[in-house]
Amino acid sequence: MSTSRDRAPENADVPDDFVLPELRPIWWETGVRARAEAGILGVFAELPGLIVKAIAIAWRTDRIRTATVAAVTVAAGVMATFGLLATQRVLVELFAGGPTPDRVRAALPALLLLGAATAIRGAMGIATGYALNGLTPRVNQEVERRLFEHTTAVRLEAFDDDAFSEGMERATRGSEAAIELVEDTMNLFAGVVSLLAVTVAVMVIHPLLLLALLVATVPTAYAALRAGHERFKSYLSGSTRRRRMWVLQQLMAERVSAPELRSYGLRHFLLQQHDRVMGAQTAVDLALARRVTTTTALGSATGGLALGGVYTLLGVLLVDGQIPLAAAATCVVAVQAAQRALTQTTFQIDRVFADGQFFNEYVGFLERAVTYLPGRAGAASTPEELREISVRGVSLTYPDRDQPAVDDLTITIRAGETIALVGENGSGKSSLAAMIAGLREPTSGVVAWNGRALREWDTDALRARIGVVLQEHHKWPFSAATNIAMGDLAAPADRGRIERAAALAAAHEMILDLPHGYDTLLDRTFKDGQDLSGGQWQRVTAARGFLRDGDLLIMDEPSSALDPRAEDQLFQAIRTRQGTRTTILITHRLANVTHADRILVMHDGALTEAGSHDELMRANGRYAELFTLQSKGYRSGPAA
Numbered sequence: 001m002s003t004s005r006d007r008a009p010e011n012a013d014v015p016d017d018f019v020l021p022e023l024r025p026i027w028w029e030t031g032v033r034a035r036a037e038a039g040i041l042g043v044f045a046e047l048p049g050l051i052v053k054a055i056a057i058a059w060r061t062d063r064i065r066t067a068t069v070a071a072v073t074v075a076a077g078v079m080a081t082f083g084l085l086a087t088q089r090v091l092v093e094l095f096a097g098g099p100t101p102d103r104v105r106a107a108l109p110a111l112l113l114l115g116a117a118t119a120i121r122g123a124m125g126i127a128t129g130y131a132l133n134g135l136t137p138r139v140n141q142e143v144e145r146r147l148f149e150h151t152t153a154v155r156l157e158a159f160d161d162d163a164f165s166e167g168m169e170r171a172t173r174g175s176e177a178a179i180e181l182v183e184d185t186m187n188l189f190a191g192v193v194s195l196l197a198v199t200v201a202v203m204v205i206h207p208l209l210l211l212a213l214l215v216a217t218v219p220t221a222y223a224a225l226r227a228g229h230e231r232f233k234s235y236l237s238g239s240t241r242r243r244r245m246w247v248l249q250q251l252m253a254e255r256v257s258a259p260e261l262r263s264y265g266l267r268h269f270l271l272q273q274h275d276r277v278m279g280a281q282t283a284v285d286l287a288l289a290r291r292v293t294t295t296t297a298l299g300s301a302t303g304g305l306a307l308g309g310v311y312t313l314l315g316v317l318l319v320d321g322q323i324p325l326a327a328a329a330t331c332v333v334a335v336q337a338a339q340r341a342l343t344q345t346t347f348q349i350d351r352v353f354a355d356g357q358f359f360n361e362y363v364g365f366l367e368r369a370v371t372y373l374p375g376r377a378g379a380a381s382t383p384e385e386l387r388e389i390s391v392r393g394v395s396l397t398y399p400d401r402d403q404p405a406v407d408d409l410t411i412t413i414r415a416g417e418t419i420a421l422v423g424e425n426g427s428g429k430s431s432l433a434a435m436i437a438g439l440r441e442p443t444s445g446v447v448a449w450n451g452r453a454l455r456e457w458d459t460d461a462l463r464a465r466i467g468v469v470l471q472e473h474h475k476w477p478f479s480a481a482t483n484i485a486m487g488d489l490a491a492p493a494d495r496g497r498i499e500r501a502a503a504l505a506a507a508h509e510m511i512l513d514l515p516h517g518y519d520t521l522l523d524r525t526f527k528d529g530q531d532l533s534g535g536q537w538q539r540v541t542a543a544r545g546f547l548r549d550g551d552l553l554i555m556d557e558p559s560s561a562l563d564p565r566a567e568d569q570l571f572q573a574i575r576t577r578q579g580t581r582t583t584i585l586i587t588h589r590l591a592n593v594t595h596a597d598r599i600l601v602m603h604d605g606a607l608t609e610a611g612s613h614d615e616l617m618r619a620n621g622r623y624a625e626l627f628t629l630q631s632k633g634y635r636s637g638p639a640a
């Protein structure tokens with residue numbers, strides 16, 4: 001009997017229920033979704049509001065360029081009207097009776113006028129492009145800057161709110177869409193002005209021709225909008241498939257999945273899933289191509305028939321002597337100009353609508369972000385050197401959680417003390433430390449620095465006095481030296497200081513061994529970039545905390561990935577702070593906390609024991625139990 005082990009995974013068929021589950025809707029489809037759902041009438045209803053928004057950002061960013069684009073576009077439209085009227089004049093003269101040289105001579109002034117109008121219009125087109133090219137990068141800068149001013153200032157709580165984090169992703173796309181929205185709006189404006197120009201010219205020549213113009217252009221324009229609608233609808237219906245494709249593409253091409261893909265022989269499995277999803281997508285794309293071709297063909301056919309009708313009407317009017325030959329010929333030119341302007345306009349309407357949705361996300365996000373900005377109680381003052389931190393009746397409950405992570409906790413820490421926070425996973429140590437560091441605000445109670453609540457001090461000045469080495473540290477994509485220097489960017493980057501901080505964290509020798517020493521770029525995404533091991537990263541992170549040399553240093557699990565020698569070196573460095581600087585140390589390696597002035601034991605968010613190592617061992621409580629448990633592992637040798 002053959003078992004699954006006998007079959008090579010390369011040849012195994014993929015069971016149906018292995019297909020990827022549906023992913024949550026993706027932000028970049030916002031515009032598409034809204035466009036597909038709005039229908040053509042909905043688009044027209046929302047368009048004015050979006051246009052006003054686009055003009056408002058452009059105006060705020062650069063009034064001169066915005067006004068230039070608008071004025072020059074209108075002027076170009078006026079030139080287009082002149083051009084058409086001049087065309088008609090030329091034709092009137094050319095179709096008049098008499099010898100040809102005389103007719104050409106008579107048409108010459110109008111011909112010169114036509115040449116001038118065309119040249120000026122061309123120059124204005126260049127001027128609009130120039131002003132627009134100068135405007136959009138500035139819009140981009142302004143919009144992006146505003147976004148990141150908010151994302152870097154909001155309280156950490158914002159990142160716990162799913163809607164906020166998702167909104168941030170969308171807003172990033174929205175900030176890019178701002179340029180497109182401004183460009184689309186200006187192009188739409190140009191299209192509408194061209195249409196108006198043709199309309200005015202045609203009305204001047206003969207009012208009846210306006211009707212002819214409408215009949216000849218509306219079916220094609222409607223077909224273009226409908227085809228656009230079909231495309232959006234099809235795109236939306238393929239959204240789940242596309243997300244699956246996207247995940248599969250990542251899984252098959254990324255560095256992180258590469259080792260398991262090979263060791264479990266997942267190549268065939270993933271390729272088969274890819275074929276399946278891609279096959280379905282291709283079928284949908286082909287069906288769409290058929291529908292779009294039919295719609296545009298129908299539109300063109302109707303437009304062609306209408307145009308035939310218009311030409312017949314022109315013929316009848318001509319024969320009847322109601323319009324001169326020149327006017328009829330100009331009408332033919334005008335219809336062609338109107339069709340070009342209409343193609344531009346319909347295309348831009350779709351784009352303004354779709355890009356406008358993204359920009360709406362951006363605007364909405366900024367409005368929500370304001371509610372997450374840190375509040376201030378009165379004028380904030382600059383904190384003096386730490387004398388005492390008091391935590392009074394502090395609780396913290398995370399959103400969507402019933403149980404508080406920290407529950408009515410009160411402690412006082414005096415300057416120079418080394419405090420160890422210990423307790424089982426999830427007991428609330430990191431949450432408490434985050435509140436002491438001013439990174440999170442308590443749900444109730446107060447954390448005070450020298451007797452005044454943290455929120456009463458200037459946030460930046462307060463944070464400058466605190467160094468935090470986080471359990472979930474960030475791997476900054478900069479050189480090793482910069483990664484450490486970031487601990488105190490206010491001070492000049494001094495290599496000696498950086499190296500001393502690195503030495504305290506057992507990172508100096510290790511960094512010297514890197515290909516470019518302290519200048520080694522710590523990110524493989526970049527050319528010549530290197531990655532570090534978990535423990536090596538932890539040393540760099542601790543060095544950053546030492547460099548800051550704050551009144552208070554909070555170290556959350558700084559040694560979880562360190563080898564015994566590095567760990568010993570790190571804790572010796574922490575001990576040198578004792579008596580002069582304040583340190584809060586969170587660790588599960590209890591052998592490292594025996595020197596602490598006080599050990600605070602947390603359980604389910606509450607403080608259950610406090611005292612020195614000897615006191616807690618004598619008390620024989622939870623700490624003694626955990627310490628004995630851990631030290632037993634070191635004492636007992638291999639089983640006989």
Ligand SMILES: Nc1ncnc2c1ncn2[C@@H]1O[C@H](COP(=O)(O)OP(=O)(O)OP(=O)(O)O)[C@@H](O)[C@H]1O
Binds near residue numbers: 399424431
């Ligand atoms: N951002 C968050 N959102 C929701 N709940 C959270 C968040 N961070 C922590 N928690 C929850 O709060 C509780 C306390 O977590 P905390 O990280 O403070 O514990 P800890 O004692 O530091 O744990 P560990 O020893 O594992 O680091 C846990 O139940 C955890 O699941």
